Amino acid sequence: MNSYVLGFQDIDKTKLAMVGGKGANLGELSGLKGIQVPEGFCVTTEAYKEIIGSNEELNSLLDQLSLLKADNREGIGEISAKIRNVIEGIAIPQGIDKEIVRHLEQLGEKNAYAIRSSATAEDLPTASFAGQQDTYLNITGKEAILRHISKCWASLFTDRAVTYRIQNGFAHRKVHLSVVIQKMVFPEAAGIMFTADPVSANRK
Helix, strand or coil: CCCCEEEHHHCCHHHHHHHHHHHHHHHHHHCCCCCCCCCEEEECHHHHHHHHHCCHHHHHHHHHHCCCCCCCHHHHHHHHHHHHHHHHHCCCCHHHHHHHHHHHHHHCCCCCEEEEEEECCCCECCECCCCCCCEEEEECCHHHHHHHHHHHHHHHHCHHHHHHHHHHCCCCCCCCEEEEEEECCCCCCCCCCCCCCCCCCCCC
16 A cells, blocks of 8 residues: 655665655654654655656656757756646645645644655765755645645646756666645754765765
8 A cells, every 4th residue: 555645754775766855864753752843744656656657648648858958958847847847737635745745634734834845866976956946934734735735746847857867877767756734833053064074075
């Protein structure tokens, strides 16, 4: 049976292929005592695969995209835009829709949520995909949340993401996307912490 939705409490690093780098790390952090992670869940890569798997138009466009070189900006832009339109136009199947809504109801439908992309290829030793797919903040209501999940899936085919994959030799069909649905909070402080120097990779 496919797992289309997993709560943070059911996620650890062994679920990387299902929830991507961001989702796996949120699951790991949620299991640590004393760390307050805003509640949420992941729409897994199984849902993404279900969406794209049987769509003939989409698969035809992916075949065309796989033939392009990184310097063909016009071609990449044209085909990527068509792919995004197709993905955003696919209705989320009822089984997946119901699972998402059930988790939303448990957390509170009226809350504001961050809808965050979590790709299976993020922060690899030889390539960094972080920030290439889209995130949407302060999304409220079931319909808006479902619409922005589709937008996150579609953002796997922004011009910049497609070009980067071509440059680094990643097949478009091999990278999958999970979507993190996470409660928005009012922080006392916010920022970014590096655990390694981003230029030299020095961890000290």
